[in-house]
Amino acid sequence: MNNITETMSGYSTGQAKTRTSLRRKSLMATGVGNLLEWFDWTIYTVASVYIAAALFDKSNATSALLNTLAVFAAGFLLRPIGGIFFGILADKLGRRNVLLSTMLLMAGASLLIAFIPSYESIGSWASGLLLLARLVQGFAHGGETTTSYAYIAEIAPPKRRGLWSSTVFIAVGCGSLLATFYMALLTSLLSVGEMQEWGWRIPFATGGLLAVFALWLRRNMMESEHSPSAGGESTAPAWSRAKIIQHGVRLFLYEAGATLTYYTWVTSASIYAISVKGMDPRSAFTMSCIAQVIYLVFLPISGWISDLWGRKISALISLLGIAVTLFPLWGLINNQPWTLMVAQTAGLLLVAFITGCKPASISEQIPTRYRTRMFGVCISLGVAVFGGTASYLTTWLYSENIGWIFNIYLIVVAVIASAVVLMWKNNHGVPIDKI
Numbered sequence: 200m201n202n203i204t205e206t207m208s209g210y211s212t213g214q215a216k217t218r219t220s221l222r223r224k225s226l227m228a229t230g231v232g233n234l235l236e237w238f239d240w241t242i243y244t245v246a247s248v249y250i251a252a253a254l255f256d257k258s259n260a261t262s263a264l265l266n267t268l269a270v271f272a273a274g275f276l277l278r279p280i281g282g283i284f285f286g287i288l289a290d291k292l293g294r295r296n297v298l299l300s301t302m303l304l305m306a307g308a309s310l311l312i313a314f315i316p317s318y319e320s321i322g323s324w325a326s327g328l329l330l331l332a333r334l335v336q337g338f339a340h341g342g343e344t345t346t347s348y349a350y351i352a353e354i355a356p357p358k359r360r361g362l363w364s365s366t367v368f369i370a371v372g373c374g375s376l377l378a379t380f381y382m383a384l385l386t387s388l389l390s391v392g393e394m395q396e397w398g399w400r401i402p403f404a405t406g407g408l409l410a411v412f413a414l415w416l417r418r419n420m421m422e423s424e425h426s427p428s429a430g431g432e433s434t435a436p437a438w439s440r441a442k443i444i445q446h447g448v449r450l451f452l453y454e455a456g457a458t459l460t461y462y463t464w465v466t467s468a469s470i471y472a473i474s475v476k477g478m479d480p481r482s483a484f485t486m487s488c489i490a491q492v493i494y495l496v497f498l499p500i501s502g503w504i505s506d507l508w509g510r511k512i513s514a515l516i517s518l519l520g521i522a523v524t525l526f527p528l529w530g531l532i533n534n535q536p537w538t539l540m541v542a543q544t545a546g547l548l549l550v551a552f553i554t555g556c557k558p559a560s561i562s563e564q565i566p567t568r569y570r571t572r573m574f575g576v577c578i579s580l581g582v583a584v585f586g587g588t589a590s591y592l593t594t595w596l597y598s599e600n601i602g603w604i605f606n607i608y609l610i611v612v613a614v615i616a617s618a619v620v621l622m623w624k625n626n627h628g629v630p631i632d633k634i
Contacts, residue, residue, distance in 0.1 A: 222354050222421065224419070224420075225354060225420040225421045226354065226363065226366060227416070228413075228419070228420050229298065229347055229350060229351060229366075229367075229370075229420070230366050230369065231370070231413050231416050232298060232302050232347075232370075232413040232416070232417055233367060233370035234370040234371075234413075235302070235305075235306075235374065235406060235409055235413045236301070236302065236339070236340065236343050237370065237373075238375075238377050238378050238402075238409075239305050239306070239308070239309040239336065239403070239407070240336060240340055241374060241378040241465075242378040242381070242403060242406065243274075243312070244378075244466045245378050245379050245382045245484065246382060246399045246402065247264065247267045247268060247470070248264060249394055249395055249398070250267050250329070251264045251266065251267040252395050253317050253318065253325075253395060253399065254315060254317065254318050254325040254326055254329050255267060255326055256318060266326070268591040268594060269591060270326070270329055270333050272588050272590075272591050273330060273333060273337075273587075274333035274337035274340075274587065275582060275583035275584075275586060275587025275588075276334070276337060276583055277334045277335075277337035277338040278337045278338070278344075278579040278582055278583050279341060279575070279576060279580045279583055280338060281301075281337065281338035281339060281340065281341025281342045281345075281575075282342060282344070282345040282574065282575030282576060282578065283341075283572070283575040283579070284341075284342065285300070285301065285342025285571075285575065286342070286345045286571040286572045286574060286576070287571075287572060287575070289342075289345070289346045289349070290571060290572070294346050294350040294353075294422065295420045295422050297342055297346045298343065298350070298417055298420070299417050299418070300339075300342070301339040301340070301342045301346070302343075302410055302413055302417065303414070304335055304336075304339035305340065305343070305410065306407045306410030306411075307335070308332040308335040308336040309332075309336070309406045309407040310403070310404065310407035310408075311331070311332040311335075312329060312332045312400075312403045313403035313404035313407065314400070314404075315329055315332070337583075342575075344579070344582070345571055345575040345578060345579065347367060347558070348367065348557070348558040348562065348578070349558075349570045349571045351364055351367055351558050352558045352559050353562070353567075355559070357629060357630050357631065358628050359506060360556075360562075360627065360628075360631075361502040361504075361505035361506040361510070361555070361559045362499060362502040362503045362506055363559075364502055364555070364556050365498045365499045365501065365502030365554075365555040365556065367557070368498055368551075368554040368557065369498050372465075372491060372495045372498065372554075375465055375466070375491060376488060376492065376495065378402065379469070379484050379487050379488050380488050381401075382402065383481060383484035383488060385399075385402070386398075386481045386484065387481055437568070438566070446564065447573055447577045448577075449564075449619045449622065450565070450577040450578065451577040451578075451580055452615055452616055453561070453581075453620065454561075454577065454580075454582060455581045455584070455585045455612050455615070456518050456612050456613045456616020456617070456619075457514075457517075457518075457553050457557060457581075458585050458586035458589075459585040459586065459609055459612050459613070460517070460521045460549075460550055461550055461554060462585075462590065463546070463589055463593070463609060464521075464543060464550050465491070465550070467589050467593045468487070468532065468542065468543045468546070469483050469484065469539065470593070470594060471529075471532065471593050471594070471597060474598070475594070475598060476532060476533050477534045478534045478535075478539065479536070482536035483539055485536070486536045486537070486539045486543070487539065487540075487543060490539075490540050490543035490544040493548070494544070494547035494550070494551055497555075498551050498554065498555045500551075501513065501551040501552050501554075501555030502555040502556050502559075504555075505552075505555060505556035505559065505560075509625045509627045510556050510559060510560040510563065510625075510626075510627055511620055511621070511625060513552045513555070513556055513560075514553050514556075514560060514617075514620045515617055515620055515621075516549070516552045517549050517551070517552035517553035517554075518553065518613045518614075518617045518620065519613070519614075521546065521549045521609075521613055522609075522610045522613040522614055522617075524545065524546070524549065525546075525606050525609060525610060526603075526606055528542040528546055529542065529602075529606060560623075561574065561578070562634075563624075563626035563629065563631075563634055564623060564626070564634075565634070585612065592605050592608075
């Protein structure tokens with residue numbers, strides 16, 4: 200009898216170890232895929248000056264850049280549709296299948312951008328094809344973000360949900376950093392003429408081809424046991440329609456603050472330094488890389504802190520901290536590269552307190568039965584409305600010498616998001632199916 204008990208105990212222990220190993224491999228596969236998707240997504244922004252010259256009428260450089268950023272914003276319009284579509288699909292077919300599908304779409308769109316003929320060759324068709332590719336990327340990105348947020352929170356150990364959630368934005372940050380670093384490397388190796396003619400296309404082609412590696416990793420990901428497609432479901436009572444709408448509005452307002460502050464410091468700062476303050480592009484990209492490396496190192500620390508202090512405190516540190524420091528930090532930036540590094544580093548450290556635990560934060564406010572669908576609508580809409588327009592608004596308003604309006608706008612949004620966070624229940628450490 201003792202031998203049988205010992206055998207069963209050993210079998211259970213072996214199963215637990217195998218499950219833990221699979222969870223970690225799935226975490227890595229999700230992270231690598233997120234990294235490549237965000238590389239593809241971010242490279243558009245950091246290469247926007249070159250895209251404007253190649254695929255738009257460059258007789259008016261400012262107009263061409265604004266049109267390029269408008270296409271960037273248009274890509275965000277498809278994110279809510281992609282989020283809704285893939286959010287529903289994630290419940291029916293599983294999180295894993297959706298994460299494979301979004302990777303394929305993102306890669307295909309990047310390859311299309313890499314091989315679009317120039318404006319001089321095919322005229323406005325170049326701009327039209329660019330818009331099409333960005334719409335496809337936006338559709339895929341909505342599904343990727345919606346599903347990966349829920350997936351990571353669902354497979355994470357409850358007491359380490361914040362730390363595991365930090366891997367999402369470590370991957371996001373690495374993708375953004377890799378895009379920035381790639382552009383810094385290319386601008387140092389190629390002449391201005393070569394960059395404008397064909398050099399800017401290289402990162403898009405690279406991102407599309409590397410997607411094959413991400414798909415290979417994702418093929419053996421585990422399915423979330425909490426996914427309805429896997430037979431999992433929340434034990435919490437069903438919500439009324441009024442309660443769903445109420446929490447949906449709160450989620451949207453929270454995302455407004457989170458995404459606007461994120462895009463302001465990750466992408467808009469370097470564009471502002473180059474296009475408005477006249478900073479050397481090579482130096483600006485290099486300083487931005489340094490700031491983002493510091494941010495990435497701090498992300499797991501901020502995720503771990505949220506497991507100790509709770510998501511509410513972490514989010515308030517980020518939102519209110521950025522609101523208070525925005526004017527002095529943004530005002531610090533001039534044409535000297537060190538000013539960008541100092542300001543962006545300070546801003547990104549504050550951003551880390553919200554991004555380091557964001558998937559855990561929002562997953563702990565929404566029951567499983569509604570999670571991916573509500574993320575698909577509310578998170579994607581928040582990113583589309585506030586994140587997609589951040590670079591355009593900063594470039595336009597500062598070019599008109601009224602950039603203070605953007606600062607006031609961001610502060611108001613951050614304060615509103617803080618008010619939403621104050622209403623949260625403190626669910627950190629609670630099993631995900633008990634929420």
